[in-house]
Amino acid sequence: MASREPGSSARSIPWVATLLLAVGVERALALPEICTQCPGGVQNTSRVAIYCENTSESMQARCCLNQKGTILGLDLQNCSLKDPGPNFFHASTAVIIDLQANPLKEDLTNTFRGFTQLQTLILPLDVTCPGGINAWESITSFTDKQICQGQKDLCNSTGSPEMCPENGSCAPEGPGLSQCICADGFHGYKCMRQGSFSLLMFFGILGSTTLAISVLLWGTQRRKAKAS
Template sequence: MAPRGRSSITILVRWAVALLLALGVERALALPEICTQCPGSVQNLSKVALYCKTTRELMLHARCCLNQNGTILGLDLQNCSLEDPGPDFHQAHTTIIMILPQDVNCPGGINAWNTITSYIDNQICQGQKNLCNNTGNPEMCPENGSCVPDGPGFLQCVCADGFHGYKCMRQGSFSLLMFFGILGSTTLSISILLWGTQRRKAKTS
């Protein structure tokens, strides 16, 4: 018969293993879809792997190099049968280095990256540019808004606190009560109108 202390340790070890497995499954489920769009993992000698291994607190998962918050900083899609990255590509808008098949262009083109290098079998996009700093139009965003990068070749204008609406020209908070009130009353009016029309048709027939 095993000592009681050893039995308790065994139970604790089992609980610890179960907890680690649960955390591993949770992390796997939370992995962005773009990272698993192609089978396999990042090649050991690719620039994404080298960048990830030489930068502290970064980790390789499937085709991505992620930080501890799950933000994609590197993406290696070489050797993938892709014509374009697909609808999940927006998940990689924070990418610093990206390797794509030769037939897939770097998103945003030369205006979105510091360096684009083409090889026989892939393209490497490095150093995502901040279009908010590079745009030649200082009036890209309205006076009450600020420019925020939104991925390679994209930006968005975010309204300052206290402003909303078209070109951030409306001051004050957005009234959800008024919005849903107008939406509800409009829907109710249309429903009553359609109901009355159908009822009139039924009587005449």
């Protein structure tokens, strides 16, 4: 039976600790930038933290993440934000977002374009829910905030078939927003053109036009140079 050197077990402990620390740092660095945009952690009373706990997901920095690293919740309350910032789209998969206690601009409709999963949005009292009252099941006002709850699908509302052409279908694009997607085999204005869109023809025409303009400009400059 092989003998173990005295203290070999003790020496292996620092290596294990270093490895765990490295893994933890790497995981922290891999967080989406929006999760670390605002310093500090969330409060225990945070609705995002409570949602994360109830769904058995992981709260890291300002984000609630599932096992795949997808953002399910985002808490940016009290972060002195005039707008959510350029990395806000990373949270388009979120179910719940808290932006209260921020000096946000009034119109946030285009800010939430693509946020089709969002069901709970907490905003400052003076900021309108994106899309207005027709985009949410309920809007509740409190002394210091308002909560937009239950995002509506405009494509399921009355008259939605008229929103898109005959060869297109309506698809939600965020609170108060929708888009029309052409059916297979159709493209162009109001999906009226049939057949696939030819990228070769498009880039061929674009290339020919660019070449012709370049030759014309070159000839013009050359004549000016000779004249001088």
